[in-house]
Amino acid sequence: xxxxxxxxxxxxxxxxxxxxxxxxxxxxxxxxxxxxxxxxxxxxxxxxxxxxxxxxxxxxxxxxxxxxxxxxxxxxxxxxxxxxxxxxxxxxxxxxxxxxxxxxxxxxxxxxxxxxxxxxxxxxxxxxxxxxxxxxxxxxxxxxxxxxxxxxxxxxxxxxxxxxxxxxxxxxxxxxxxxxxxxxxxxxxxxxxxxxxxxxxxxxxxxxxxxxxxxxxxxxxxxxxxxxxxxxxxxxxxxxxxxxxxxxxxxxxxxxxxxxxxxxxxxxxxxxxxxxxxxxxxxxxxxxxxxxxxxxx
Amino acid sequence: xxxxxxxxxxxxxxxxxxxxxxxxxxxxxxxxxxxxxxxxxxxxxxxxxxxxxxxxxxxxxxxxxxxxxxxxxxxxxxxxxxxxxxxxxxxxxxxxxxxxxxxxxxxxxxxxxxxxxxxxxxxxxxxxxxxxxxxxxxxxxxxxxxxxxxxxxxxxxxxxxxxxxxxxxxxxxxxxxxxxxxxxxxxxxxxxxxxxxxxxxxxxxxxxxxxxxxxxxxxxxxxxxxxxxxxxxxxxxxxxxxxxxxxxxxxxxxxxxxxxxxxxxxxxxxxxxxxxxxxxxxxxxxxxxxxxxxxxx
Numbered sequence: 320x321x322x323x324x325x326x327x328x329x330x331x332x333x334x335x336x337x338x339x340x341x342x343x344x345x346x347x348x349x350x351x352x353x354x355x356x357x358x359x360x361x362x363x364x365x366x367x368x369x370x371x372x373x374x375x376x377x378x379x380x381x382x383x384x385x386x387x388x389x390x391x392x393x394x395x396x397x398x399x400x401x402x403x404x405x406x407x408x409x410x411x412x413x414x415x416x417x418x419x420x421x422x423x424x425x426x427x428x429x430x431x432x433x434x435x436x437x438x439x440x441x442x443x444x445x446x447x448x449x450x451x452x453x454x455x456x457x458x459x460x461x462x463x464x465x466x467x468x469x470x471x472x473x474x475x476x477x478x479x480x481x482x483x484x485x486x487x488x489x490x491x492x493x494x495x496x497x498x499x500x501x502x503x504x505x506x507x508x509x510x511x512x513x514x515x516x517x518x519x520x521x522x523x524x525x526x527x528x529x530x531x532x533x534x535x536x537x538x539x540x541x542x543x544x545x546x547x548x549x550x551x552x553x554x555x556x557x558x559x560x561x562x563x564x565x566x567x568x569x570x571x572x573x574x575x576x577x578x579x580x581x582x583x584x585x586x587x588x589x590x591x592x593x594x595x596x597x598x599x600x601x602x603x604x605x606x607x608x609x610x611x612x613x614x615x616x
Numbered sequence: 617x618x619x620x621x622x623x624x625x626x627x628x629x630x631x632x633x634x635x636x637x638x639x640x641x642x643x644x645x646x647x648x649x650x651x652x653x654x655x656x657x658x659x660x661x662x663x664x665x666x667x668x669x670x671x672x673x674x675x676x677x678x679x680x681x682x683x684x685x686x687x688x689x690x691x692x693x694x695x696x697x698x699x700x701x702x703x704x705x706x707x708x709x710x711x712x713x714x715x716x717x718x719x720x721x722x723x724x725x726x727x728x729x730x731x732x733x734x735x736x737x738x739x740x741x742x743x744x745x746x747x748x749x750x751x752x753x754x755x756x757x758x759x760x761x762x763x764x765x766x767x768x769x770x771x772x773x774x775x776x777x778x779x780x781x782x783x784x785x786x787x788x789x790x791x792x793x794x795x796x797x798x799x800x801x802x803x804x805x806x807x808x809x810x811x812x813x814x815x816x817x818x819x820x821x822x823x824x825x826x827x828x829x830x831x832x833x834x835x836x837x838x839x840x841x842x843x844x845x846x847x848x849x850x851x852x853x854x855x856x857x858x859x860x861x862x863x864x865x866x867x868x869x870x871x872x873x874x875x876x877x878x879x880x881x882x883x884x885x886x887x888x889x890x891x892x893x894x895x896x897x898x899x900x901x902x903x904x905x906x907x908x909x910x911x912x913x
Contacts, residue, residue: 427751443745444742444745444746444748444749444751444754445741445742445745446745447744447745447748447749448740448741448742448743448744448745448746448748449741449745451741451744451745451748451786451790451794452741452744452786454724454741457741478813479813479814479815480815481814481815481816481820487797487799489748489749493748493794493797496793496809497748497790500784500790500809500811502784502811507811507813509808509809509810509811509814509815509820510808510809511806511807511808511809512793512797512806512807512808513806514797514799514804514806516775516776516804517776517778517806518776518777518778518806518825519778523778523806523823526820526823528815
């Protein structure tokens with residue numbers, strides 16, 4: 320069993336170590352420190368936790384970071400003005416607006432207000448288009464980029480393989496399908512995107528060489544949806560009630576791990592699988608934004 | 617047999633008739649005539665034919681059209697200057713640069729020089745991204761938009777169905793996969809994108825409720841790749857030698873029509889299937905560009 324676990328934490332630490340080394344080089348050779356601004360609107364406790372994880376990771380890896388905390392009553396205009404300032408701020412190379420936003424602010428209006436060259440989350444339509452077109456100047460959203468790196472660094476060959484992605488969200492399923500179907504040596508897969516309304520869902524999932532669950536439903540993928548020997552990547556992060564633990568809940572993925580793991584050749588755990596990759600890719604994207612801004616190869 | 621043929625020519629004429637009516641309304645109520653500029657670089661005879669078909673269709677449907685003919689020695693700078701003029705020209709709502717371009721001009725540099733709001737071909741990364749995100753202000757490339765309309769107007773239900781797309785080009789396969797997997801009533805399909813390097817290609821194709829061939833290889837899809845009762849859409853336009861006809865060649869699709877048609881519930885012929893839809897959607901996109909530019913619903 321331990322031999323088939325993909326250790327996302329260890330792979331994320333490899334990437335973080337590469338980021339640290341590259342940041343040291345940038346400082347030494349170019350006097351440049353990559354900077355990330357994180358904007359938090361309102362006081363959602365989960366959002367606050369995520370944002371402080373990002374702050375801490377910036378500090379750990381040697382990035383400059385700025386936090387903008389705004390009240391939940393912030394207007395669209397106020398937020399746009401702040402983003403405009405950050406777009407022009409020289410110390411800032413990446414800008415991230417933490418989701419979810421309060422109801423009076425439409426995410427669509429905000430995403431397009433971030434300079435695409437600082438859009439390290441990869442949500443601006445221009446970056447989505449660049450990823451679709453295989454343009455290397457685009458930013459890939461951090462979670463799908465993390466899944467791709469997990470596959471590469473675990474030695475999973477995608478070339479010609481059938482990847483089935485459960486879930487078609489703009490954050491995960493859709494960009495991941497675009498990445499993995501590119502005509503490049505580390506992609507070149509046959510990719511199926513399915514969803515909760517797909518007919519013959521179990522049959523389609525069973526045809527996968529690589530099954531990626533990003534449907535946001537706890538333990539959705541059962542053993543009968545997985546082929547013997549498939550690689551299973553679990554992107555789900557779901558809270559389910561658990562009275563045995565002190566906080567009253569625990570985090571589970573979209574895959575019924577205990578039942579599926581015996582059939583899989585490789586599988587990611589939750590937590591400790593895709594999760595740590597997302598933040599590692601955010602740091603990586605910020606580093607890349609800084610290098611692109613200054614024309615450093 | 618005639619009952620299972622999808623008549624692309626007739627469906628394109630329905631769309632053209634709608635375009636004519638809407639253009640008449642725009643002229644009457646707003647004094648506005650949609651205008652398309654087509655830029656042709658060099659003297660490729662096939663390109664010249666396509667461009668003159670577009671000119672003629674503009675004239676037939678009541679659009680204003682302008683043709684810019686440039687020598688094959690045109691530099692990137694010269695072409696960019698012309699596009700800049702067209703971007704600002706008030707009579708022009710849509711701009712199209714005919715492919716292929718001479719070797720000294722990179723298509724990537726040209727696509728991003730067209731104002732996205734005049735990019736009726738839908739090739740600008742911003743429009744690609746908007747289509748991926750389901751943003752209705754984006755322009756969908758004409759051939760995939762035409763395939764989608766063919767399906768809708770032939771009464772083919774995509775909701776929950778398994779669509780297999782053979783070919784992942786930026787012109788057809790990729791945008792089509794994004795359109796058909798959207799969470800909207802007229803899409804909502806399970807979509808697989810496969811390609812010449814896909815393993816178990818025939819098996820995957822046989823699992824399709826709707827098989828769309830856009831792989832650019834004559835008669836690539838054989839009968840054993842099609843399930844009894846599947847809908848088959850043939851996007852291919854291939855020239856093959858034919859000494860019996862005067863011009864020495866004939867046009868065939870990516871599907872071995874004679875062998876496949878008996879198994880299909882519905883099938884498009886080549887020619888007369890997807891082909892006429894592409895130009896109808898170009899006219900439709902130009903009309904839509906004019907309306908968006910002037911804020912007309």
